[in-house]
Amino acid sequence: MLLKFRKPWELKESQLTEESVYLNRRNFMKQAALGSAVLSTGLVTGCDEPSAEVTAPAKKAATETNIDPSAKYYPAKRNDTYKLDRDLSFEELATTYNNFYEFGSSKNIHEKAQALPLRPWSVAIDGMVEKEMQLDIDDLFAKIEFEERLYRHRCVEAWSMAVPWTGFPLKKLVELARPLSSAKYIRMETFNLPDIASGQKAHWYPWPYIEGLTIEEASHDLAFIATGIYGKPMPKQNGAPLRLVTPWKYGFKSTKSIVKFTFTDKRPVSFWEEIQGSEYGFWANVNPDVPHARWSQATEQPLGKSERVPTLLFNGYAEEVADLYKDIKDERLYT
Numbered sequence: 663m664l665l666k667f668r669k670p671w672e673l674k675e676s677q678l679t680e681e682s683v684y685l686n687r688r689n690f691m692k693q694a695a696l697g698s699a700v701l702s703t704g705l706v707t708g709c710d711e712p713s714a715e716v717t718a719p720a721k722k723a724a725t726e727t728n729i730d731p732s733a734k735y736y737p738a739k740r741n742d743t744y745k746l747d748r749d750l751s752f753e754e755l756a757t758t759y760n761n762f763y764e765f766g767s768s769k770n771i772h773e774k775a776q777a778l779p780l781r782p783w784s785v786a787i788d789g790m791v792e793k794e795m796q797l798d799i800d801d802l803f804a805k806i807e808f809e810e811r812l813y814r815h816r817c818v819e820a821w822s823m824a825v826p827w828t829g830f831p832l833k834k835l836v837e838l839a840r841p842l843s844s845a846k847y848i849r850m851e852t853f854n855l856p857d858i859a860s861g862q863k864a865h866w867y868p869w870p871y872i873e874g875l876t877i878e879e880a881s882h883d884l885a886f887i888a889t890g891i892y893g894k895p896m897p898k899q900n901g902a903p904l905r906l907v908t909p910w911k912y913g914f915k916s917t918k919s920i921v922k923f924t925f926t927d928k929r930p931v932s933f934w935e936e937i938q939g940s941e942y943g944f945w946a947n948v949n950p951d952v953p954h955a956r957w958s959q960a961t962e963q964p965l966g967k968s969e970r971v972p973t974l975l976f977n978g979y980a981e982e983v984a985d986l987y988k989d990i991k992d993e994r995l996y997t
């Protein structure tokens with residue numbers, strides 16, 4: 663069946679803002695051209711609507727998914743605590759329309775990202791913890807039970823998606839790490855492999871990608887470490903083998919392909935904050951009433967839909983997370 667919807671890259675530039683437009687306006691045109699080329703060739707074979715069967719085992723995808731040692735954990739049981747108010751996005755879109763600057767500033771990096779080696783992969787837990795650790799990813803996965811959750815995702819560029827993530831609450835990793843009481847933040851670091859991820863040769867970016875949360879945020883049940891999506895191990899372009907998911911914050915907080923969790927008493931300066939702190943702050947909570955410096959955040963473009971929809975306070979998770987911020991004064995909570 664044909665995909666009937668308008669693709670995000672067919673939107674006018676004025677409707678779809680993005681960080682890289684600011685840095686290099688011509689990238690947008692290149693990316694728009696690439697995007698439509700991809701959809702008009704191989705990929706127009708999607709199903710008609712996102713089905714309830716997103717957790718069905720992967721068909722024989724001729725990818726590393728078949729030999730991924732974590733494939734046995736999928737599909738995981740769905741945790742129904744968090745409900746969606748909208749359709750799931752098409753898997754074909756969520757896995758081909760990506761932000762992963764390590765592989766370039768266009769959305770169309772999914773093929774380049776296949777160069778990332780996922781094994782061996784080790785995750786360091788260090789800083790203010792009882793005992794620093796270096797964990798093999800498969801040993802870590804074996805310790806923690808996976809579940810599936812349906813979450814909204816809102817990019818600061820004003821596109822959004824709704825996807826089934828598989829993984830585990832970040833608080834389980836915090837418990838495993840046993841932070842000292844002096845630790846106030848977790849700093850998360852992505853790989854730094856410029857020979858493999860050519861975007862990391864762009865020396866004007868402060869590689870590696872860094873993100874951070876307060877321990878309180880990280881211990882909130884909504885904060886999730888995703889290891890898979892659509893009932894399968896995470897595709898490389900979506901941040902395999904493990905990425906953060908904080909659905910009440912702008913998408914850039916959800917850092918991909920993490921290699922290190924550092925517990926610290928210093929607030930981490932994140933990647934986008936370092937580049938342009940006036941526009942991308944530490945907190946970055948979604949709020950439709952607080953515009954980005956260069957565009958409104960009042961509405962968003964869901965991937966694969968023709969109509970924009972209103973953006974919700976804390977991306978619809980206000981009831982769960984608003985209390986985390988009630989005592990914080992004089993801070994830019996929403997940019």
Ligand SMILES: Nc1nc2c(c(=O)[nH]1)N[C@H]1C(S)=C(S)[C@@H](COP(=O)(O)O)O[C@H]1N2
Pocket residue numbers: 756759760761762763764816817818852871899900901913914915916917918919
């Ligand atoms: N390491 C790393 N993590 C990242 C990014 C990135 O460029 N590098 N982009 C962020 C942004 S801006 C968004 S919107 C989401 C996109 O995730 P997706 O490609 O799975 O939709 O990843 C976030 N995590």
Ligand SMILES: [Mo]
Pocket residue numbers: 761816817818819912913914
């Ligand atoms: Mo984003």
